[in-house]
Amino acid sequence: MAIAEDKRRLALRVTVIQVVVSVAFLALVGGFWFFQVGQHAKFKEMAENNHQRTLPLRAPRGIIFDRHDRVLVENRNSFNISILREQSKDIEQTIRMLAELTRTAEFDMQDTVARHRGEPSYRPIVVLQNATLDQVAAVVSRRHELPDVLVQEVPTRQYPSESMAAHLVGYVGEANEAQVAKSGYSLGTIVGQTGVEKNYNEYLMGQDGARRVVVNSLGREISELGEEMPVEGRALRLTIDYDMQKALEEAYRFYKYTGAAAFIDPNNGDVLAMTSLPAYDPNQFAVGIDTATWTGLNKDPLRPLNNRLIQGTYPPGSTFKILMAVVGLQEGIITPASRVHCSGGGTFYGRYFQCHKKGGHGSVDLRHAIEKSCNVYFYTIGARLGNKIDLVHKWAERVGLSGRTGIDLPNEVPSFIASSEWSKRVRKQPWYPGETVSVSIGQGAVAVTPIGLAMFAATIANGGTLYEPHLVREVFDGTAWKPVPRPEPRSRSSMDPEHVKAIHEGMWMVVNAAGTGGRARMPGYDVAGKTGTAQANISLENLKRLSGDAARRFRDHGWWIFYAPSTKPEIAGVVFTENSEHGYLGAPIAKHVLETYFAKKEKRPLPVLTDPNAPSPTLPARGAAAVPGAGGGR
Amino acid sequence: MLERRLYYHIDWALIAALAALCAIGMAMIYSTTGGPTKLYWTQVYAVGLGVLVMIAAGMVDYRTLADKSHILYIGLVLSLVAVMFVGSKQMGAQRWLDLGFFNLQPSEFAKATIALVLAKLLGESRRQSLSNNELLIAAVLTAIPVMLIARQPDLGTAVTCLPILLVVTFAAGLPLKYLAAVSVVAVLTMPLAWQFALEDYQKERIETFLDPEKDSRGAGYQQIQARITVGSGGVWGKGFRQGTQGQLRFLPVAHNDFIFSVLAEEQGFVGVIVALGLYLFVIMRSLDAAKLAKDRLGSYLVLGVLATFTFQVIYNITMSAGLAPVKGLTLPLMSYGGSSMIATLAGFGLILNVRMRRFTN
Numbered sequence: 001m002a003i004a005e006d007k008r009r010l011a012l013r014v015t016v017i018q019v020v021v022s023v024a025f026l027a028l029v030g031g032f033w034f035f036q037v038g039q040h041a042k043f044k045e046m047a048e049n050n051h052q053r054t055l056p057l058r059a060p061r062g063i064i065f066d067r068h069d070r071v072l073v074e075n076r077n078s079f080n081i082s083i084l085r086e087q088s089k090d091i092e093q094t095i096r097m098l099a100e101l102t103r104t105a106e107f108d109m110q111d112t113v114a115r116h117r118g119e120p121s122y123r124p125i126v127v128l129q130n131a132t133l134d135q136v137a138a139v140v141s142r143r144h145e146l147p148d149v150l151v152q153e154v155p156t157r158q159y160p161s162e163s164m165a166a167h168l169v170g171y172v173g174e175a176n177e178a179q180v181a182k183s184g185y186s187l188g189t190i191v192g193q194t195g196v197e198k199n200y201n202e203y204l205m206g207q208d209g210a211r212r213v214v215v216n217s218l219g220r221e222i223s224e225l226g227e228e229m230p231v232e233g234r235a236l237r238l239t240i241d242y243d244m245q246k247a248l249e250e251a252y253r254f255y256k257y258t259g260a261a262a263f264i265d266p267n268n269g270d271v272l273a274m275t276s277l278p279a280y281d282p283n284q285f286a287v288g289i290d291t292a293t294w295t296g297l298n299k300d301p302l303r304p305l306n307n308r309l310i311q312g313t314y315p316p317g318s319t320f321k322i323l324m325a326v327v328g329l330q331e332g333i334i335t336p337a338s339r340v341h342c343s344g345g346g347t348f349y350g351r352y353f354q355c356h357k358k359g360g361h362g363s364v365d366l367r368h369a370i371e372k373s374c375n376v377y378f379y380t381i382g383a384r385l386g387n388k389i390d391l392v393h394k395w396a397e398r399v400g401l402s403g404r405t406g407i408d409l410p411n412e413v414p415s416f417i418a419s420s421e422w423s424k425r426v427r428k429q430p431w432y433p434g435e436t437v438s439v440s441i442g443q444g445a446v447a448v449t450p451i452g453l454a455m456f457a458a459t460i461a462n463g464g465t466l467y468e469p470h471l472v473r474e475v476f477d478g479t480a481w482k483p484v485p486r487p488e489p490r491s492r493s494s495m496d497p498e499h500v501k502a503i504h505e506g507m508w509m510v511v512n513a514a515g516t517g518g519r520a521r522m523p524g525y526d527v528a529g530k531t532g533t534a535q536a537n538i539s540l541e542n543l544k545r546l547s548g549d550a551a552r553r554f555r556d557h558g559w560w561i562f563y564a565p566s567t568k569p570e571i572a573g574v575v576f577t578e579n580s581e582h583g584y585l586g587a588p589i590a591k592h593v594l595e596t597y598f599a600k601k602e603k604r605p606l607p608v609l610t611d612p613n614a615p616s617p618t619l620p621a622r623g624a625a626a627v628p629g630a631g632g633g634r
Numbered sequence: 635m636l637e638r639r640l641y642y643h644i645d646w647a648l649i650a651a652l653a654a655l656c657a658i659g660m661a662m663i664y665s666t667t668g669g670p671t672k673l674y675w676t677q678v679y680a681v682g683l684g685v686l687v688m689i690a691a692g693m694v695d696y697r698t699l700a701d702k703s704h705i706l707y708i709g710l711v712l713s714l715v716a717v718m719f720v721g722s723k724q725m726g727a728q729r730w731l732d733l734g735f736f737n738l739q740p741s742e743f744a745k746a747t748i749a750l751v752l753a754k755l756l757g758e759s760r761r762q763s764l765s766n767n768e769l770l771i772a773a774v775l776t777a778i779p780v781m782l783i784a785r786q787p788d789l790g791t792a793v794t795c796l797p798i799l800l801v802v803t804f805a806a807g808l809p810l811k812y813l814a815a816v817s818v819v820a821v822l823t824m825p826l827a828w829q830f831a832l833e834d835y836q837k838e839r840i841e842t843f844l845d846p847e848k849d850s851r852g853a854g855y856q857q858i859q860a861r862i863t864v865g866s867g868g869v870w871g872k873g874f875r876q877g878t879q880g881q882l883r884f885l886p887v888a889h890n891d892f893i894f895s896v897l898a899e900e901q902g903f904v905g906v907i908v909a910l911g912l913y914l915f916v917i918m919r920s921l922d923a924a925k926l927a928k929d930r931l932g933s934y935l936v937l938g939v940l941a942t943f944t945f946q947v948i949y950n951i952t953m954s955a956g957l958a959p960v961k962g963l964t965l966p967l968m969s970y971g972g973s974s975m976i977a978t979l980a981g982f983g984l985i986l987n988v989r990m991r992r993f994t995n
Contacts, residue, residue: 006930009807010805010924010925010930010933011925013804013805013807014805014921014924014925014933014937017801017804017805017921017937018918018921021914021917021918021921021944021948022914024948025910025913025914025948028910028948028951028952028955029906029907029910031952031955031957032864032898032903032906032910032955033903035861035864035865035955035956036864036865036867036868036869036898036902036903036906037868037869037903039865040865040866040867040868040869042865043861043862043864043865043866044865044866044868046862046865046866047862047863047865047866047878047879047884048866048878050859050862050878050879050882050884051878051879051882051884214878214882215882216882216883216884222882
C-alpha cells in the first residue's frame with residue numbers, strides 16, 4: 001500500500017530528526033557541564049574580577065620628629081588621578097581627554113602608562129600625582145565620559161621647606177622592580193628611597209589597606225564588600241635638633257658656601273645636625289618627580305643628589321695632623337714636649353718639603369705645632385715613622401678615620417687611609433718612606449668622608465671612645481616611645497690621658513691663642529678645633545686658564561673640625577666648605593650652630609646672622625705655598 | 635467550532651511544558667531587568683496575547699487554514715514590503731511596523747506562514763515522492779520572504795526560515811543525493827561567500843568567534859562574558875537575582891538574546907538541565923504529533939513549525955554558552971520579545987491543532 005509505505009518513510013525520517021535533535025541536546029548538556037562544572041573555578045574568578053574591585057588605601061607613613069618632638073616630616077592629603085585600564089575602552093582617548101582637562105603633557109601620561117604596561121590591568125596606573133583642586137574638579141565633572149579614571153585622596157609626604165635636612169631624611173618613591181623582587185613589596189608601594197626614609201623604612205612604612213567594592217559594567221560603584229583600614233607607620237624621634245639643623249643650613253646660605261657638616265654629641269654619637277649642600281627638594285620626589293626635574297638634578301654639575309657628608313671623600317689636609325699627633329705620641333715617636341725647629345721647610349728622604357709659613361715657625365713643641373699648623377713638625381713625625389704607614393692606618397681605624405662610620409644612612413662610602421698591604425695589593429709597589437711625609441699633613445694616599453672626620457673629632461673630644469654616629473633615638477610602637485638601641489662603642493682605645501690633654505691644649509690654642517681658627521672663638525665657651533685644606537684635583541697651569549665660577553669650582557676645600565666646651569666636650573663635629581680655600585672660613589658656620597646650641601641649652605634667644613660684611617668669595621692669587629705636594633697645610 | 639470530542643485530545647502535557655518554559659523566561663526577565671519593570675509586564679502581556687492567538691490557531695481546523703495559506707502568505711509578503719517603506723528603525727535595522735499600541739515584527743510570523751504554505755504545497759501532492767518541480771516551487775516560496783527579511787537586515791531571522799524548507803522537503807522525501815549535493819556545494823562555496831557575500835561586520839563576528847581574545851573589548855566581549863556568565867554559575871547557580879554578570883550588565887541584552895546565560899548563572903547546571911529537558915520534551919512531543927498526524931499535510935505542518943523552533947533553540951543555547959558566533963537570535967518562549975512569543979505560541983497552536991484532530995475527518 002502506497003499510503004502505508006508513505007507513512008513508514010515519514011516515520012523513519014522523523015526518527016532521523018529525533019536522533020539528530022537528541023544528539024544536539026546531548027552536546028549542549030556536555031558543553032554546559034564543561035563550563036559550569038569542569039571550568040567553574042576559573043570562570044568564577046573571572047566573574048569576580050569583573051565586578052569586584054580592590055582599591056588600595058595607602059597607609060600614611062610614620063611622622064618624623066626632632067629630638068624635642070618638633071615635626072620634621074609629616075603627611076598631607078593629595079589627589080592622585082589614575083587610569084584603570086581594565087575599564088578602558090580606548091585608552092588613547094582617555095589619555096588625550098585627561099591631558100586636556102588637567103592641562104598636562106599628553107606625552108608624560110603616555111610614558112607613564114607605557115612604563116606600567118606589564119602590570120595587571122585591574123591595578124590603577126597613577127598618571128597625575130598631587131593634582132590641584134581645579135584639575136580634580138575638571139576630571140570629576142566629566143566622570144561619565146571617563147569610566148576608567150579614578151580620583152583618589154592619598155596621604156603624601158610633606159617635607160620641610162627650603163630642602164631642609166633633605167640628605168638626612170631622604171625621600172620616598174614607588175618601589176622599583178629590584179625592591180619588589182628583593183623585599184616583596186607589591187608594585188606601586190611607596191617606600192623610602194634614601195636617607196632615614198630608606199634606612200628606617202620598615203618602621204615608617206605602615207600597612208596599606210584596601211577597599212573591596214562591587215562595580216557594574218560601567219565601572220560605577222554599586223556597593224562595598226569590605227574595608228581593610230590602613231595602618232599608619234610608626235613615628236620616629238630623631239637625635240636631630242630642629243633649631244640647630246635650621247641654623248646650620250642658614251649659616252651655609254648666609255656665608256654662601258656649599259659643602260657638608262655634622263654636629264655630634266661626643267658622649268654617645270647622637271647626631272644633632274647634619275647637612276650636605278646643595279640639596280634637592282624631597283617634596284618633588286614625594287609626588288613623583290617628573291623626568292625633566294630628575295634629569296636636571298642628575299646633570300647639575302654641583303651634584304645636589306650626592307650626599308657629600310657620607311659619599312664624598314677628600315684629602316683631610318691639616319686636620320690629619322691631629323691623627324699624626326696621636327700616632328706620634330702613642331707610638332713613642334714624640335712626647336708632648338718634643339720640639340722641632342721649623343725654618344720654613346725641610347729635606348726628608350732626599351726631597352724638600354715646604355712649610356706654609358715662609359720664614360718658618362722657629363722652635364715649636366706639639367701644642368704650638370697644632371696651634372700654628374706647622375708642617376715641618378708633622379713632616380718630622382712622618383719621616384721618623386718612615387715606611388711604617390701601617391701604624392697610621394691602625395690609629396686611623398681606632399679613631400674612626402678609616403672605613404665606614406656606620407651612620408644609619410644608606411650608601412655610606414668608606415674613608416681611605418693607605419696601608420702597606422694596600423700598596424702591595426693595589427699599587428703593586430712597596431710603600432716609600434717619603435710618602436709618609438706627605439701623608440703626615442693629610443696629602444697623598446688619604447681620602448676621608450666629612451662624617452669620618454666628624455667621628456674623629458668626637459673621638460678626640462671624648463678622649464678615645466669610638467661611638468658610631470646615629471640619627472634615630474626612639475620609635476613609637478603605638479602606645480609608647482621605645483628606644484632604638486644605640487650601637488655599642490666600636491672601641492675604647494687606650495689613649496694616654498696625658499697625650500689627649502696635650503692635643504686638647506693644642507686644639508684649644510688654635511681657636512683661643514694665635515692659631516688658625518680664631519674666627520670660631522666664642523667668649524665664655526672654650527671652643528677647640530683644627531683647620532685644614534683639601535686640595536682640589538687640578539694642576540696650577542689648568543687653573544690659570546679658568547676664570548670666574550669655573551675657576552672657583554676648582555679652588556681648594558676648607559675643613560674645620562671642632563669640639564666644645566674644651567674642658568668637658570658636649571658637641572663635636574666637622575664643617576666642610578667647598579672651594580672656600582681656607583678651613584677657617586668654615587669656622588663661623590660652626591660658631592653659629594654652636595651659639596644656637598648653647599643659647600638653647602641656656603634658654604636664651606637664638607642667635608640671628610646679621611653680619612653685613614659677609615665674606616664674598618673672590619679668587620685671590622695663589623702663592624708659591626700652594627704648589628701641590630709641598631705644604632698645603634694652613 | 636471546537637467539538638467536545640476534540641477537547642479530550644488536547645495535548646495537556648505539551649501545554650504544561652510550554653507554560654513552564656514561559657514561566658522560567660518571565661522569571662529570568664524579572665530577575666535580570668530588576669523587578670516588575672515595563673519590560674517584564676510587556677512580556678506578561680505578550681504571553682497572554684500569545685495564548686489567545688494559540689487558541690485561535692488551534693480552533694480552526696488546520697486543513698481549513700492550509701486552504702487559506704495563500705492569503706496568509708500574500709499578507710506576509712505585503713507586510714514585509716511595507717516594513718521596507720514605512721517600518722520603524724531600531725538599532726540600525728528596519729524590522730518593525732508601528733501599530734500604535736504594539737510594534738509588530740512581521741518577520742516573526744514568516745516562520746509559521748512558510749510552514750503552512752509548504753505543508754499545503756507538499757502535503758496535498760498526489761505524487762509518491764518529491765518532484766523537482768515541487769522542490770523548486772517550495773524553494774522559491776521560501777526564498778521570497780527570506781530575502782525580504784535579510785534585506786532589513788535581519789540575517790538571523792532569515793536564516794531561521796531555511797530549516798523549514800530543509801525539514802519539510804526532507805520529510806516529503808527529498809532524495810538523499812540532493813542533501814549530499816547541497817552539503818558539498820555549501821562547503822565549496824563557503825570561501826566564495828566569505829569573500830563576496832558577507833559584510834565586514836559579519837566576517838568580524840565569525841573571526842571574533844574563532845578567537846574572542848583578539849577583540850575582547852569589542853565583538854568578542856559578549857562571547858567572553860557569556861562564557862564567564864555560564865561558567866561562574868556552577869552546579870547550583872548564584873541564586874535568583876544574585877547573578878553578578880547579568881545583574882551588573884556585564885552581559886549585554888541579557889533579557890533578550892542571552893536569557894539562557896542568565897538562567898545558567900543564577901540557577902546553575904541544575905537549572906540548565908531542567909530547561910533543556912523541557913525544550914527536548916516539547917520537541918519530542920511535537921515530533922510525536924508529526925508521526926501521529928492524520929495526513930501528510932498535518933505532519934509537514936508540524937515539522938515546518940518545529941524546524942524553525944528547534945533550530946533557534948539549539949542555536950541560541952549554544953550561543954548563550956559562548957559556543958557559537960553572536961547573532962541577534964532570541965530563545966523562543968524565554969527571551970523577551972512580544973512578536974516572537976506570539977508567533978511561537980501561534981505555531982504551537984498549529985501543532986496542537988494537528989494532534990487533536992488526528993482522528994477526525
